[in-house]
Amino acid sequence: MDIDVFVAQHRAEWDRLRYLVRHARKLRGPEADELVALYQRTATHLSIVRSTAPDPALLSKLSSLVAQGRAAVAGSHNPSWREFGLFFSRRFPAALYRARMWWIPVAVAFLLVSGALAAWVATDVSVRGQLATPEEIEQLTAPGGQFESYYSSGPAASFAFDVWTNNVWVSAGALTLGVLLGIPVIVILLANAANVAVAGGMMASVGRLDIFFGLITPHGLLELTAVFVAAGLGLKLGWTVIDPGTRTRSAALAQEGRTVIGVALGLIVVLLISGVIEAFVTPSGLPTAARVGIGVFAEVVFLAYVFVLGRRAARAGETGDIDASQVGASAPATG
Structure with missing residues (x-):
């Protein structure tokens, strides 16, 4: 030209x-x-x-x-407040709803794998022996031991920030590294499943599985759901590299990448909520039923947010991508 x-x-x-x-x-x-x-x-x-x-x-x-x-x-x-409202009322929940066929299977697979590993650890003394010494297992599982004291190991506000930061990094890794054909996402999921399984299996081996669920459920439901969403979107991004569909690969990656960035920003808020629960509710003196109830309530609210608000927005045509006027025009193409 x-x-x-x-x-x-x-x-x-x-x-x-x-x-x-x-x-x-x-x-x-x-x-x-x-x-x-x-x-x-x-x-x-x-x-x-x-x-x-x-x-x-x-x-x-x-x-x-x-x-x-x-x-x-x-x-x-300045449209910032309007955009903020549109993002959390339409784009973010729509993106989560549209990606449900990715993150729900991730959640099911994670629970099955971690459950099987936990049962193996709980029932096989040789496996526990390879993972830790009897003294280390005692330190982990005893009343007031490492598993229980972890949640009150520091000032609540500082602990909440540390937990939130760690979970944000895990979720961000699962989202963005999915572009590498999804392989790093699977590694992240397996590592987290193993961590949950070992702790649960060790506690179950000494008859304290109720304590395990009583401590992990309040914050863990929402926290793990956020990780499942991040992993599902990461795998979807990886699949886009392999099969972009009717779009060009660059256009498909651009669109999915913008959606991934939006979901990452939304999950920061979700993980902040789970971090606050983990710091202030999990180690609190509330009865176990009350602590678990708070965690279940937070999870139910999140799922309603996705499957009610998100479904409504998706059916109205919302994709989770940014507004078309902010994307910029594309050069005409043939073929």
């Missing part, structure tokens, strides 16, 4: 868009429609230049103009 010819052909449109952007507050009727049309056309010009003749000066000029046009089309007010 001849850059000079391209610029000469479209300079009048760009100048007109620049004029309309400057007077966006005063536009009415046809001029407002013209602003939208010229913004979309210029965004397409930007995509064409990027893909066929990436001239740095022209790219900078068009990028700035498109950004100004987007701001004028979207409105000059």
Whole structure:
């Protein structure tokens, strides 16, 4: 493509868009429609230049103009609170609901694997012997031992932050590393399943399985669900690399990647809630039934959020991706 010819052909449109952007507050009727049309056309010009003749000066000029046009089309007010509300009321729950066929099987497989491993540890003394010495097992499982004291090992606020940070890193890894064909996600899941199974199996071996569930259930339901969601989306991202469907691989990865980033931001809030429960409810003096009830309530609220609000948003056409006006136009393609 001849850059000079391209610029000469479209300079009048760009100048007109620049004029309309400057007077966006005063536009009415046809001029407002013209602003939208010229913004979309210029965004397409930007995509064409990027893909066929990436001239740095022209790219900078068009990028700035498109950004100004987007701001004028979207409105000059700060949309952050509106976007925040839309994200948590529509996009995030819709993304979770649409990905349910990925993370629900992950949850089932995780529970089956960890349950089988826990039963093996609990019933086979030789397995326990390979994992720890009798003294270490005693330190872990005894009343007031390491498993119980862990949840009150530090100030509640500090403990909540540490737990939250760790869980965010685990979930972020499961989400983003899925692009490597999903293999790291499976490794993360197996490691977490083994950790849960060993602790549960050790506690069950000394007849204290009720203590195990009494301590892990309040926060663990929501925490593990967040990990399952992250792993499911990570595997979905990995599968997109293998089979992008009718989209080009780059377009499919871009769309799924944007959704993954959105889900990661939403899960930060979910994991913050589970971290607060783990720090303030799990080690509290509340009766076991009350602590477990709080955990079950949090889980039920989350599932209702996904399967009621998320299903409604998904059926209304929400995909979990960002607004189309914020994506930018794509260059026309054939085939």
